Amino acid sequence: MKRKKIIIISISLVITIIFAIFGGFLGLILSRNAQLNTIDFSEITGSSKKVVLFIGDGMGVNHVKATSSYYEKQMFMTSLEYQGMVSTFSNSLFSPTDSAAAASSLATGRKFNNKEVSRHNGIDITTISEKAKNKGLGVGIVTTDNLYGATPASFSSHANNRGDTKQIVLAQAKSNIDLFLGAGKTTYEAYKNLFENNGYNYKNDLSLFENNFEKQIGVFNNIVAENGDNISPTLEMLTEYAITYLEANYPNGYFLMIEGAHIDKASHSNDIFKMMSYLNSFDESIKICHDKLQTQPNVTIMVTADHETGGLNYNNQTKDEINNSLYTRSGHSSKNVPYFIYQKTESTIKLNSVLKNKIDNTDIFKLSEALLNLK
Ligand SMILES: [Zn+2]
Missing domain, CATH: 1.20.5 (Single alpha-helices involved in coiled-coils or other helix-helix interfaces)
Known part of the structure; x- marks a missing residue:
């Protein structure tokens, strides 16, 4: 019993x-x-000619706040007009997204399995870069990471796995994307001829670039946070060149993705001081972009992240109180990330009539697609 x-x-x-x-x-x-498909972006169709998307890899709200406290200044991105939060989940139920799935969502408006590069279950998903090229717009990809890294790869290639470096580089050489700037010099050296045969001007020195109408790829050993030169440039220098180049060759419109990858990398190793120096450089790059484009009538600059890295705590610590122990983990978290958007448009319908406080990472693609009228 x-x-x-x-x-x-x-x-x-x-x-x-x-x-x-x-x-x-x-x-x-x-x-x-x-959280998906809650926003109808059709009202703002065609209200921008130029869209610049800044992705702070691993950049959560607290990364921005801590950097602001440490440098004792307001971060430029936090002065932009439209602000809110972005959900970042991938198809994985058990772990936070990785950079490949998140960047693929930002690039295509769909959800992915972790590690997929704008290809889901074997099927290539059209990227914003491909849509922009198909409409005759200019496209630029800029990163502090290796150019075959998950984020730039998701905007310029398709692969089953972010580790499929060769496949990613081959796809990039045939992508027709106008401008690539990033790290990975030793890897790309083996593909120099391939890029040149596909019409690229291949360089490892920023001073050798010209603004002529030719596809450009610049690969460097590394992208530094400060004291850059033409061989090891800063993201600010790459941003300045990218906008000058696209303005010279595509005055009627372009899509430009600029990634600050070391916010994530430094957060994985819980090195808050390195993280903040790269976040500061990322923020300065946004300001350079804004200053160069602010007189133009139809421009949108979007700033967001692919996910948060390090579970960073920040409770109003002063400059002296900031240290590595504010990190609570070495991997990614599922926290929402911020968005900051600047828009100047001649359209009577402004972004605030469609944007919500809380959006999903797939909405960033849908927003870019609508703004540039690429549907
Ligand atoms: Zn990461």
């Missing part, structure tokens, strides 16, 4: 646990789905 009771209790316990787990997953899936 006693034994029977224990068995019944055990069975009901197991059933309860199964339902709890199942219910938990169901709830997670439902809440994720509720």
Whole structure:
């Protein structure tokens, strides 16, 4: 009798646990789905000629706040007119997104499995870069990371796995993207002829670039946070060149992606001082872009992140109180990330009539697509 009771209790316990787990997953899936496709961007179709998307890899709200406190200044990005939060989840239920799935969502408006590069279950998903090239716009890809890294790769190639470097580089050489600037000199050296045969001006020195109408690829050993030169430039220098080049060759319109990758890399190693110096350089690059384009009538500059890295805590610490122990993990977290957007447009319908406080990373693509009228 006693034994029977224990068995019944055990069975009901197991059933309860199964339902709890199942219910938990169901709830997670439902809440994720509720965040998708909630915004209709059609009203703002064609209201920008030029879209610049800045991606601070790993940049959560606290990364920005801590850097502001440390440098004792307002970060430029936080002065932009439209601000809110972005959900970053990938198809993975058990772990936060990686940079490949998140960048692929930003580039295509769809959700991906971790590690996928704008290709889902073997099918290539059209990127904003491809859509822009198909409409005759200029496209530029700029990063402090290796150019075959997950974020730039998702905007310029398709691959089953972010580790498929050769496939990514081959796709980039045939992409027709006008401008590539980033690190990875030793890897790209083997593909120099391929890029040149596909019409690229291939250089490792920023001073050798010209603004003529020719496709350009600049690969450097590394991109530094400060004291850059033409061989090891800063993101500010690359940003300045990218905008000058696109303005000279595509005055009627372009899409430009600029990634600050070391915010993530330094956060993985919980090096807050390195993270802040690169975040500061990223922020200065946004200011340079804004200063160069602010007199133009139809420009949108978007700033966001692919995910948060390091579970960074920040509770109004002063400059002297900021240290590496504010990190709570060495990997990515599922925290929402911020967005900051500047827009100047001749259209009577402004972004605030469609944008919401809380958006999903797939909305960044949909916004770019609508602004540039690429649908
Ligand atoms: Zn990362």
